[in-house]
Amino acid sequence: MTGRWERILSRYGQTITLYRQGQEEGTACRAFLQPVLEKGADFFQRQPTPLGLVRQDRWICLGGPDMALDELDGGYIAWGNQIFTVRSAQPVYLGDRLVYWWGLLAVRD
Structure with missing residues (x-):
């Protein structure tokens, strides 16, 4: 399962860079980033896109x-040109094996 997931990430994912606290050099990784879509959000936090209104502060x-x-x-x-802070992160396992990471990100000002 992890081999398939890594092939999907390498083909369709975006290249991101992880920067740990106190380190100047980041680590390049592949991941899927998508904005969180919510119906009850404040209007000023939304921006029109070809797919509809999108919240820009949570991904x-x-x-x-x-x-x-x-x-x-x-x-x-x-x-x-976006910088994100991790608000929440969860490892996702299949049996004993870590398959992928799920994270909720906030756009850093």
């Missing part, structure tokens, strides 16, 4: 087992 991140989003210790994630 979902799905990444490989090597990402360890809970170990950034105040670090951040960079993607393009």
Whole structure:
């Protein structure tokens, strides 16, 4: 299962960079980043896109087992010209094996 997930990430995922607290050099990884869509959000936090209104302050991140989003210790994630802080992170297991990381990200100002 992890081999398939890594092939999907390498083909369709975005290249992101993980920066741990106190480290100047980041680690490049592949992940899926998508904005969180909510119906009850305040209007000023939404921006029109071809797919509809999108909240710009919260994103979902799905990444490989090597990402360890809970170990950034105040670090951040960079993607393009966006900088994200990890609000919440959960490892997802299949049996005893870590398959991927799920993270809720906030756009850092």
